[in-house]
Amino acid sequence: MSEILRCENLTKKYPNVTALNSINLSLESGKIIGLLGPNGSGKTTLIKLINGLLTPTEGRVLINGKAPGVETKCEVAYLPDNSYLNSWMTVKQIVDYFVDFYADFREDVAYTMLNRLGITPTTRLKTLSKGNKEKVCLILVMSRNAKLYVLDEPIAGVDPAARDYVISTIINNYNPEATVLISTHLISDIEQILDEAIFIQNGDILLHKTIDEIREEKGKSVDELFREVFRW
Amino acid sequence: MKWTLDKAKPLCPQICEQVCLSIALGEFKPGEKMFSVRETALNAGVNPNTVQKAFEQLEIDGILYSVRGSGWFVCEDISKAKETLDNLVAEKTEAFFSALNALSMDNEAIKKYVKEWDNE
Numbered sequence: 001m002s003e004i005l006r007c008e009n010l011t012k013k014y015p016n017v018t019a020l021n022s023i024n025l026s027l028e029s030g031k032i033i034g035l036l037g038p039n040g041s042g043k044t045t046l047i048k049l050i051n052g053l054l055t056p057t058e059g060r061v062l063i064n065g066k067a068p069g070v071e072t073k074c075e076v077a078y079l080p081d082n083s084y085l086n087s088w089m090t091v092k093q094i095v096d097y098f099v100d101f102y103a104d105f106r107e108d109v110a111y112t113m114l115n116r117l118g119i120t121p122t123t124r125l126k127t128l129s130k131g132n133k134e135k136v137c138l139i140l141v142m143s144r145n146a147k148l149y150v151l152d153e154p155i156a157g158v159d160p161a162a163r164d165y166v167i168s169t170i171i172n173n174y175n176p177e178a179t180v181l182i183s184t185h186l187i188s189d190i191e192q193i194l195d196e197a198i199f200i201q202n203g204d205i206l207l208h209k210t211i212d213e214i215r216e217e218k219g220k221s222v223d224e225l226f227r228e229v230f231r232w
Numbered sequence: 233m234k235w236t237l238d239k240a241k242p243l244c245p246q247i248c249e250q251v252c253l254s255i256a257l258g259e260f261k262p263g264e265k266m267f268s269v270r271e272t273a274l275n276a277g278v279n280p281n282t283v284q285k286a287f288e289q290l291e292i293d294g295i296l297y298s299v300r301g302s303g304w305f306v307c308e309d310i311s312k313a314k315e316t317l318d319n320l321v322a323e324k325t326e327a328f329f330s331a332l333n334a335l336s337m338d339n340e341a342i343k344k345y346v347k348e349w350d351n352e
Contacts, residue, residue: 025332030280030281032281045303082265107260143334167277168277170272171266171270171280172270172274172277176280188239191239192237192239192243192276192277192278192279193277193278193279194279195279195281195282211242211243211282212242212243212244215239215240215241215242215243216242219240219241220240221239223239224240
């Protein structure tokens with residue numbers, strides 16, 4: 001298994017707070033990995049560093065051996081925590097935009113998924129509900145044929161029934177050589193499909209293990225362990 | 233195939249066990265082709281890697297075998313899968329007895345009760 005993501009002493013300091021405190025992390029390709037932590041623990045900071053939207057204060061992050069840049073953006077499909085798409089555009093216009101923008105975009109895959117969720121391509125984005133907008137964003141990201149998918153809170157606004165569809169979308173559409181990094185609070189919904197879990201708190205990595213290791217060692221689900229570790 | 237997975241236990245052994253049961257109960261016949269790893273993963277709502285690992289374990293245990301390029305098949309000899317079923321039956325029976333023992337019924341009383349239950 002090759003290494004897709006590597007963090008070496010990765011530190012990010014904001015004026016009043018250390019968001020990431022010298023973390024070391026190595027992720028293999030072909031895995032679905034949960035990035036789990038309470039609010040303000042550093043999840044989104046880590047994700048933004050991976051995508052080159054922030055620069056590290058110290059240390060470095062490498063994607064497939066390369067620092068974030070134009071080349072890595074071709075290999076990383078990123079779902080941000082809030083929508084960045086123009087709300088006046090129709091779904092079809094956005095798909096066309098992605099086709100233009102990303103060489104690895106699979107248009108047929110995108111339309112198949114939109115169709116299954118009953119989203120008509122002529123709908124303007126601003127007329128979609130919050131949950132449906134999130135689904136469109138996820139479909140756009142998963143329609144790329146990337147090496148690393150980074151999903152920041154992909155299911156937060158989606159109803160429980162559609163979550164199952166979102167989860168099967170993730171299983172169905174990622175290529176087995178690719179890695180999916182998912183940040184979420186909704187652990188019980190997603191833990192069945194994870195290979196590994198990373199617990200992050202106050203900028204430190206508390207734990208990085210496979211799901212079956214956690215269940216075997218602790219005798220409880222990842223969700224239960226999370227509630228215990230991060231109890232107030 | 234219906235999946236009931238306990239979230240507090242490791243997934244891989246649970247998948248192995250349930251595949252064994254479905255074979256022992258005749259849902260899959262000896263020599264028959266299994267669902268693919270991906271189909272099974274989608275049905276069970278788990279990660280394909282977990283299913284892959286479970287199938288590889290079942291291959292080591294002599295319950296499934298893989299044919300390159302065409303998928304996974306049930307072995308002709310399903311005695312190992314039947315063993316899993318027997319073990320589970322034994323486990324459930326023991327749990328049944330110990331639950332009723334805890335309610336201060338001795339084994340004789342349980343047997344009597346079961347007989348009456350059956351007649352009703």
